[in-house]
Amino acid sequence: MIKNAVKKIIDMEWFARMMEVLDHRSDNRMTELGMLSQAFEFIKINEVCGDYLEFGLWRGKTFGYAHRMKHRYRRQDMKLWGFDSFQGLPDTGAHPDNIWYKGQFACSRPEFESILKSRGIRSCEYELVEGFYRESLNDATRRRLAGRKAAIVYIDCDLYDSTVEVLDFIQPYLVNGSIVCFDDFYNYKADPEQGEQKALSDFLRKESGICFIPYMAYAPLGKSFICRRT
Numbered sequence: 001m002i003k004n005a006v007k008k009i010i011d012m013e014w015f016a017r018m019m020e021v022l023d024h025r026s027d028n029r030m031t032e033l034g035m036l037s038q039a040f041e042f043i044k045i046n047e048v049c050g051d052y053l054e055f056g057l058w059r060g061k062t063f064g065y066a067h068r069m070k071h072r073y074r075r076q077d078m079k080l081w082g083f084d085s086f087q088g089l090p091d092t093g094a095h096p097d098n099i100w101y102k103g104q105f106a107c108s109r110p111e112f113e114s115i116l117k118s119r120g121i122r123s124c125e126y127e128l129v130e131g132f133y134r135e136s137l138n139d140a141t142r143r144r145l146a147g148r149k150a151a152i153v154y155i156d157c158d159l160y161d162s163t164v165e166v167l168d169f170i171q172p173y174l175v176n177g178s179i180v181c182f183d184d185f186y187n188y189k190a191d192p193e194q195g196e197q198k199a200l201s202d203f204l205r206k207e208s209g210i211c212f213i214p215y216m217a218y219a220p221l222g223k224s225f226i227c228r229r230t
């Protein structure tokens with residue numbers, strides 16, 4: 001019964017995407033897939049080695065795109081890491097422009113894994129880190145990532161607090177040429193005092209040895225950067 005429900009939702013997503021293609025809604029748009037395609041091309045040209053780390057998985061749309069690009073670019077060496085609570089957003093707190101709510105985007109881990117399986121993504125190709133970042137981005141997770149580097153980081157966790165936790169965590173894995181994508185950078189009508197945009201400026205203010213070179217804007221709200229260590 002659960003399997004049928006999952007299949008139905010996947011079919012609905014597939015149908016929605018087909019409609020976008022058919023009525024040309026995505027024509028001339030730099031989409032999330034386009035962004036990841038550029039990021040993989042960039043790391044190929046610049047010989048940037050490392051893994052793909054995604055923070056905020058929901059039902060695996062962008063994770064699936066990354067998997068597609070990993071194969072297109074024959075990055076056998078690249079592991080796909082996915083970080084999520086699998087319970088949706090944490091407490092979103094009181095906020096002037098709060099458009100989110102606790103539990104939004106909930107998708108359980110078994111459901112997520114079964115979506116990946118239905119898309120032909122084998123479990124040996126990815127690693128999942130389950131839990132709210134405040135608890136899960138800990139020493140045990142660092143041990144799992146020991147010796148690894150991040151070629152591409154995809155941040156899609158919407159909230160300021162979550163993004164602060166993610167940026168603090170990824171810092172040691174960034175190398176010259178790592179691409180970092182923020183899916184909701186221009187949210188809140190691009191208010192620099194909210195969301196992912198504020199998290200990044202706070203991070204850069206305290207991290208003197210790192211800078212983010214603006215790279216590409218994409219989708220309606222996304223922006224990517226190239227990391228440089230100084």
Ligand SMILES: C[S@@+](CC[C@H](N)C(=O)[O-])C[C@H]1O[C@@H](n2cnc3c(N)ncnc32)[C@H](O)[C@@H]1O
Nearest residue numbers: 056057058061062085088105132133156157162
């Ligand atoms: C917008 S959805 C991600 C969309 C996804 N990338 C896609 O392609 O459809 C946001 C995700 O971030 C996760 N998330 C946000 N803050 C989190 C936190 N502090 N800890 C763990 N997961 C978090 C939520 O569980 C949710 O799955």
